[in-house]
Amino acid sequence: MLNLEEFHDYVADHIKDFLPAELQDAEVKKHMVAKNNDQEYHAITIQPEGAIVAPTLYMETMFRDYQNGADLNQMMTKLGDTIAQGLADGKSLGHISTDFTDFENVKDNVIMCLVGREKNQKLLADCPHTNMEDLAIVYRVAVNANDEELSSILIHNAQMEAWGTSVEELQALAEKNTPRILQPTVVTMEEALSQAMGIPAEDIPPSAVPMYVISNRTKLSGAATILNDEVMQELAQRMGENFYVLPSSIHECLAVPESFGTPQELSMLVQEVNDTEVTPEERLSDHVYHYDAEKHTLSLADTSVEELQKVSEKNENYDTKPDQAEAQKPRRHTR
Amino acid sequence: MKEVIAMDMNAAGVLVEKEKKPEGTAKRLAGYALKISKKGKEKEHA
Numbered sequence: 001m002l003n004l005e006e007f008h009d010y011v012a013d014h015i016k017d018f019l020p021a022e023l024q025d026a027e028v029k030k031h032m033v034a035k036n037n038d039q040e041y042h043a044i045t046i047q048p049e050g051a052i053v054a055p056t057l058y059m060e061t062m063f064r065d066y067q068n069g070a071d072l073n074q075m076m077t078k079l080g081d082t083i084a085q086g087l088a089d090g091k092s093l094g095h096i097s098t099d100f101t102d103f104e105n106v107k108d109n110v111i112m113c114l115v116g117r118e119k120n121q122k123l124l125a126d127c128p129h130t131n132m133e134d135l136a137i138v139y140r141v142a143v144n145a146n147d148e149e150l151s152s153i154l155i156h157n158a159q160m161e162a163w164g165t166s167v168e169e170l171q172a173l174a175e176k177n178t179p180r181i182l183q184p185t186v187v188t189m190e191e192a193l194s195q196a197m198g199i200p201a202e203d204i205p206p207s208a209v210p211m212y213v214i215s216n217r218t219k220l221s222g223a224a225t226i227l228n229d230e231v232m233q234e235l236a237q238r239m240g241e242n243f244y245v246l247p248s249s250i251h252e253c254l255a256v257p258e259s260f261g262t263p264q265e266l267s268m269l270v271q272e273v274n275d276t277e278v279t280p281e282e283r284l285s286d287h288v289y290h291y292d293a294e295k296h297t298l299s300l301a302d303t304s305v306e307e308l309q310k311v312s313e314k315n316e317n318y319d320t321k322p323d324q325a326e327a328q329k330p331r332r333h334t335r
Numbered sequence: 336m337k338e339v340i341a342m343d344m345n346a347a348g349v350l351v352e353k354e355k356k357p358e359g360t361a362k363r364l365a366g367y368a369l370k371i372s373k374k375g376k377e378k379e380h381a
Contacts (some may be wrong), residue, residue: 033343033350045345056350058341082340090344097347143351151344151353189368196361207368209375220354248369252369253355261374269370277366279359 008042009062010072011079015044018080023087033058036250037119046083055086089261096143099152100153109142111152111181113221114250116285118312124239126268128160128167133300134285134308138225141169142181150182150220158268173318181217184225186235189213189254209260210239215252222252223284229296236293243291244301246270255291263288263301268282 002010012030019026027047032040034055042059059164062075100106117124119135129136140152155170189211194201212235215222223233228244236242239257244266246254256266266288274283287308288302344351 038355041341047366049336049344052347054345056343056345058343061341079340082342085381086344087343090346093344093346096349096351100346100349142345144351149353149355153349153351154376189364193361193364209371211371213364218354219356245355248367249357249359251360252364254364256371260371261378265374269367269374273363273366277359277363281372282357282359282363288346333379 001208002066002257004042004059004063006213007066008044008059011059011076012044014076015035015046015079015083018076019046020080020084023048023084032124036115036123036281037283038122046087047089051087052097053087053090055083055090057083057086074273089091093143100141100159101162103165106141107165108177109169109181110155110173111140111142111178112137112171112224112227112287113140114223114227114284116283118308119283127154127156128170130167130171132227132298133289133305134287137171137174137227139174140221143176145181147217147219150218155209160295178224179228180223181221182225184214184216184231186212186214186238186255187229192252200217210257211240212255213248213252214245216254220251223247223250226253226289226298232291232298233293233296236291242293244288245291245298246316248273249278249282252281253284258290265288267302 008030012028014197015028016024016026023046028274029043029045029047031309033043034040040100042063043056044059045054045056057079062079066072066075110189114132114135115123115138117131120136124138126134127138129138137153141155141206142150144151154226160166160170190198190201190204190206192213192215193204199316214225214235215230216225228282235255239255242258243255243256244263246256246262246266247270262268267286270288271286287303288301343353
């Protein structure tokens with residue numbers, strides 16, 4: 001049985017045996033790709049001769065299947081088919097390399113996503129971002145967004161500089177574009193479970209505690225919807241009181257009425273679910289936020305950035321600028 | 336083996352990340368629903 005490193009080597013060394021004749025001159029690059037929460041993935045990129053678009057495939061899911069007894073030969077055959085299909089589909093992305101150099105071409109597609117600050121230090125050092133308590137807003141260019149998938153490009157510092165733009169401009173564009181492209185959603189927990197499990201809502205036992213799921217139509221990178229003050233105001237009206245926000249994952253957040261419990265109780269619950277049900281790449285935060293409808297503010301409820309900095313082993317994990325110690329005002333978005 | 340192999344596209348050095356609907360959403364939400372409901376019942380009986 002191969003370990004993950006050996007599996008990565010094996011796929012890179014043998015994939016050409018499973019590719020069609022026209023791809024035998026393709027270059028196979030073996031490398032690591034950093035994703036959310038500084039999680040690194042084993043990747044191979046297949047670059048056909050003269051092509052500007054190349055599929056990058058990740059080994060982790062395939063390796064899990066291999067460990068669970070999947071036939072390696074069948075996996076490689078499937079992988080070869082996927083690469084050929086990916087190259088055919090990817091032809092439509094050929095325009096990106098030219099479009100991406102001109103800010104005018106991309107500015108209407110700049111969107112925002114939320115990540116945790118502490119576990120994304122490497123990523124944040126290289127990407128324009130705006131701090132929001134223990135979270136950071138990063139910016140992406142949406143290439144394709146529909147109800148099933150989201151294709152996007154993370155904006156790095158070098159790209160922002162080449163465009164001659166600023167974090168402030170990216171933030172303003174993202175506030176305008178994100179609701180239009182990703183479309184915020186707020187549904188009850190019962191509705192969300194019904195959609196996620198594919199069963200009728202009436203088959204989900206109703207909860208005694210009102211719980212709402214805040215996300216977007218793609219259900220991908222939907223946690224940033226908590227920064228949309230219009231959505232938060234509507235939810236406060238629906239609940240009839242201020243509420244706590246639980247960072248379920250980078251894809252969605254939950255809201256419960258403030259009368260439900262203390263932030264400390266809720267924070268323990270978030271940590272339990274993060275430890276048992278959320279993949280490391282999808283974790284957003286272990287902390288709870290309070291939305292004050294009158295003040296239009298969203299702020300850490302169970303701790304503060306200063307407290308987190310004190311307990312952090314690395315002092316550089318949180319750069320506490322004076323304005324970030326205060327409650328943050330979600331911006332009003334244009335729908 | 337899963338039908339979907341995790342794949343992004345590299346377009347002239349720019350990584351286009353393709354995300355499909357996350358598989359763990361139901362499990363994650365169910366985890367919260369159960370724990371919050373349980374806490375709610377405990378509070379009712381307290």
